[in-house]
Amino acid sequence: MGTKFTSLSSFLIFLFCCYHAQAQAPNTTGYTCTANQTTSPCLAYAFYRAMAPDFLDLASIGDLFSVSRLMISEPSNISSPTSPLAPNQSLFVPLTCSCNSINSSLSLSFANLSYTFKKDDTFYLVSTNKFQNLTTYQSVEVVNPTIVPTNIDIGADVVFPIFCKCPSTTGLQNQSSYLISYVFQPSDTIPSIASRFGSNAQSIVSVNGDNIQPFDTVFIPVSRLPTLSQPTVTAVSPVSPVSVSPPERNDRKGVITGLAIGLGLCAFSLILVGGLWTYRETTRKKRRENGGDEERQPKGRGGKGLSKEAQMNLMADVSDCLDKYRVFGIEELREATDGFDRRWVIQGSVYKGCIGGEVYAIKKMKWNARDELKILQKVNHGNLVKLEGFCIDPEDASCYLIYEYVENGSLYAWLHNDKKEKLSWKTRLRIAIDVANGLQYIHEHTRPQVVHKDIKSSNILLDANMRAKIANFGLAKSGCNAITMHIVGTQGYIPPEYLADGVVSTKMDVFSFGVVLLELISGREAIDEEGKVLWASVDWFLDVKEGKKEKRLNRWMDDNLLQESCLIDSIMNVMAIAVACLHKDPSRRLSMVDIVYALCKSDELLFDVSENGLSPLQVVAR
Numbered sequence: 128m129g130t131k132f133t134s135l136s137s138f139l140i141f142l143f144c145c146y147h148a149q150a151q152a153p154n155t156t157g158y159t160c161t162a163n164q165t166t167s168p169c170l171a172y173a174f175y176r177a178m179a180p181d182f183l184d185l186a187s188i189g190d191l192f193s194v195s196r197l198m199i200s201e202p203s204n205i206s207s208p209t210s211p212l213a214p215n216q217s218l219f220v221p222l223t224c225s226c227n228s229i230n231s232s233l234s235l236s237f238a239n240l241s242y243t244f245k246k247d248d249t250f251y252l253v254s255t256n257k258f259q260n261l262t263t264y265q266s267v268e269v270v271n272p273t274i275v276p277t278n279i280d281i282g283a284d285v286v287f288p289i290f291c292k293c294p295s296t297t298g299l300q301n302q303s304s305y306l307i308s309y310v311f312q313p314s315d316t317i318p319s320i321a322s323r324f325g326s327n328a329q330s331i332v333s334v335n336g337d338n339i340q341p342f343d344t345v346f347i348p349v350s351r352l353p354t355l356s357q358p359t360v361t362a363v364s365p366v367s368p369v370s371v372s373p374p375e376r377n378d379r380k381g382v383i384t385g386l387a388i389g390l391g392l393c394a395f396s397l398i399l400v401g402g403l404w405t406y407r408e409t410t411r412k413k414r415r416e417n418g419g420d421e422e423r424q425p426k427g428r429g430g431k432g433l434s435k436e437a438q439m440n441l442m443a444d445v446s447d448c449l450d451k452y453r454v455f456g457i458e459e460l461r462e463a464t465d466g467f468d469r470r471w472v473i474q475g476s477v478y479k480g481c482i483g484g485e486v487y488a489i490k491k492m493k494w495n496a497r498d499e500l501k502i503l504q505k506v507n508h509g510n511l512v513k514l515e516g517f518c519i520d521p522e523d524a525s526c527y528l529i530y531e532y533v534e535n536g537s538l539y540a541w542l543h544n545d546k547k548e549k550l551s552w553k554t555r556l557r558i559a560i561d562v563a564n565g566l567q568y569i570h571e572h573t574r575p576q577v578v579h580k581d582i583k584s585s586n587i588l589l590d591a592n593m594r595a596k597i598a599n600f601g602l603a604k605s606g607c608n609a610i611t612m613h614i615v616g617t618q619g620y621i622p623p624e625y626l627a628d629g630v631v632s633t634k635m636d637v638f639s640f641g642v643v644l645l646e647l648i649s650g651r652e653a654i655d656e657e658g659k660v661l662w663a664s665v666d667w668f669l670d671v672k673e674g675k676k677e678k679r680l681n682r683w684m685d686d687n688l689l690q691e692s693c694l695i696d697s698i699m700n701v702m703a704i705a706v707a708c709l710h711k712d713p714s715r716r717l718s719m720v721d722i723v724y725a726l727c728k729s730d731e732l733l734f735d736v737s738e739n740g741l742s743p744l745q746v747v748a749r
């Protein structure tokens with residue numbers, strides 16, 4: 128009887144414990160919220176540890192959380208945002224935290240971060256490794272109801288809900304300013320984290336309950352961000368974070384090393400431009416606030432509150448940039464586009480607008496314009512669309528880049544829009560040479576090298592004389608950040624090695640350029656309605672015997688070119704160049720220098736047969 132009683136009671140105790148644990152354990156699907164009970168959206172911070180091999184610099188962590196280096200370095204007490212981090216180095220990463228309604232009965236509190244899937248990623252691995260358990264795979268599933276977790280394409284964008292909380296609006300008089308999302312480690316106790324973050328155990332329990340398990344996210348209320356004491360990092364060459372990665376094929380390593388060296392330089396200019404905006408935004412905000420009561424501004428908001436001294440230094444550093452570009456006012460742009468009226472849309476978020484009698488193309492971006500601005504500032508070439516100025520609208524957290532307006536629109540429209548008159552082969556070839564010259568310039572004559580990453584016919588614009596200019600450097604940033612970038616680009620133009628490994632090199636642009644050549648020759652789109660890519664349809668060119676090639680090419684190429692006579696040699700040459708650009712092994716693709724040379728040869732062939740064409744040299748030496 129006695130033993131029975133004991134076992135019964137232990138069973139009851141067991142039951143109770145279980146029940147207790149279940150009731151208290153945070154939900155793996157996320158943390159529920161009620162929109163009207165919190166000050167949502169709000170600024171929150173995630174506590175993150177630098178981690179080998181991929182997250183040992185602020186650039187890659189910034190990429191992961193969609194914030195700039197400065198936005199992490201400022202709140203984390205790091206004075207030089209470009210230097211490598213030590214493993215386990217502590218960081219505060221700012222989050223925009225909000226209450227998101229998932230369905231009629233469920234609202235979850237999280238920061239909405241978009242993550243682009245890479246090879247070998249799963250919801251579980253990305254949540255537990257890259258995001259260090261700041262979210263759970265269950266929550267990722269709930270937030271992405273349309274994505275089948277077992278079948279995710281590389282390059283797909285997935286929302287990762289990073290757990291966070293906003294201070295509540297009700298109750299307590301003395302409220303905390305932020306809640307820090309912290310992943311509870313096996314060695315932690317509530318008092319230990321309270322003292323570490325300058326909070327108190329009682330308030331941590333009141334927010335999180337008292338049954339905190341290892342690897343749960345806990346929210347630590349603080350009135351101000353504690354200052355992290357950082358190890359003094361000795362100057363290390365910028366290559367070092369890269370050398371941690373496993374040995375690679377030789378050619379690839381060369382590329383990566385080259386780009387990594389560029390990284391340091393790039394990062395520097397990035398910070399300058401970032402600083403300019405920070406400065407401008409801060410001054411504007413102050414102006415708006417009229418009284419300029421600095422105390423009222425939350426300290427360290429998103430890392431945007433720089434000290435006066437830092438602002439002055441940055442201002443001095445970017446003065447070059449200010450001279451070079453016109454800074455437009457948002458009112459000017461509104462007027463030029465009738466308040467960004469749909470009528471003035473050229474494409475996507477690019478508007479046509481007339482300011483002071485000049486026509487411009489105005490591109491609206493979120494804050495990420497920094498990268499494009501940084502690259503455009505470095506390049507200046509007749510075959511690249513010119514940046515004229517920029518504009519910042521802090522109220523809308525938007526930035527505008529203002530470019531020269533290129534009259535004749537995109538090559539894509541000329542090739543694939545039936546309404547346009549058909550381009551002659553001569554014009555097509557000249558366009559190809561223009562684009563090749565522009566690419567040669569960014570690959571060979573900019574330091575560090577720039578990789579455009581999104582060469583396609585819709586990013587090639589034609590001016591009044593049908594000369595080509597490369598536009599849209601929006602993705603080009605990754606040229607200097609080669610290891611951490613997301614898979615971006617356009618289907619039909621992306622080379623296979625990039626999809627597989629995410630390796631960025633100039634050979635990536637060469638591949639995409641090869642696809643553009645195929646478009647010029649065939650008049651077909653890079654990807655057809657059935658999703659078949661154009662570049663996969665030219666294997667015949669290498670297989671067919673010499674004698675039959677011409678016949679086969681005649682069948683494959685644009686019918687509109689057939690009517691022009693005596694071109695086939697020139698077209699055949701360009702076809703051979705295109706096929707050489709599309710080699711599966713990037714190291715065996717031509718370089719832009721070879722391509723420019725070979726295209727000019729094709730142009731000479733054309734010159735031989737046409738009576739009054741431009742001299743090929745004139746065409747090249749613009």
Ligand SMILES: *[C@@H]1O[C@H](CO)[C@@H](O)[C@H](O)[C@H]1NC(C)=O
Pocket residue numbers: 152153154157158159
């Ligand atoms: C966990 O989920 C249950 C039901 O789904 C809900 O009643 C409870 O409030 C949630 N707890 C937390 C901490 O969000």
Ligand SMILES: *[C@@H]1O[C@H](CO)[C@@H](O)[C@H](O)[C@H]1NC(C)=O
Pocket residue numbers: 161163164
């Ligand atoms: C918040 O919203 C809920 C329903 O959405 C409502 O029942 C509640 O009264 C609201 N609370 C406040 C403080 O407005």
Ligand SMILES: *[C@@H]1O[C@H](CO)[C@@H](O)[C@H](O)[C@H]1NC(C)=O
Pocket residue numbers: 214215
């Ligand atoms: C970093 O932290 C992990 C886990 O907490 C630990 O195993 C590792 O030894 C630490 N590394 C360094 C360099 O402190």
Ligand SMILES: *[C@@H]1O[C@H](CO)[C@@H](O)[C@H](O)[C@H]1NC(C)=O
Pocket residue numbers: 227239240241270286
């Ligand atoms: C997260 O952001 C993306 C794009 O920024 C948006 O499409 C999506 O609806 C957001 N998800 C939630 C749950 O707010």
Ligand SMILES: *[C@@H]1O[C@H](CO)[C@@H](O)[C@H](O)[C@H]1NC(C)=O
Pocket residue numbers: 255256259260342
């Ligand atoms: C995340 O949690 C899992 C257990 O749920 C643990 O194995 C893993 O080490 C944690 N990741 C980090 C980076 O702490």
Ligand SMILES: *[C@@H]1O[C@H](CO)[C@@H](O)[C@H](O)[C@H]1NC(C)=O
Pocket residue numbers: 229230231232233269
């Ligand atoms: C809301 O979503 C949650 C998580 O996906 C699910 O468990 C719940 O049944 C849904 N509720 C409604 C009313 O659809």
Ligand SMILES: *[C@@H]1O[C@H](CO)[C@@H](O)[C@H](O)[C@H]1NC(C)=O
Pocket residue numbers: 299301330
């Ligand atoms: C409010 O602040 C006072 C002192 O500033 C402190 O003694 C008290 O514990 C705080 N209350 C809460 C609930 O944090």
Ligand SMILES: *[C@@H]1O[C@H](CO)[C@@H](O)[C@H](O)[C@H]1NC(C)=O
Pocket residue numbers: 204354355356357358359
């Ligand atoms: C900031 O970090 C430095 C080392 O980089 C450290 O010496 C200093 O004490 C830290 N600042 C504070 C206020 O802890």
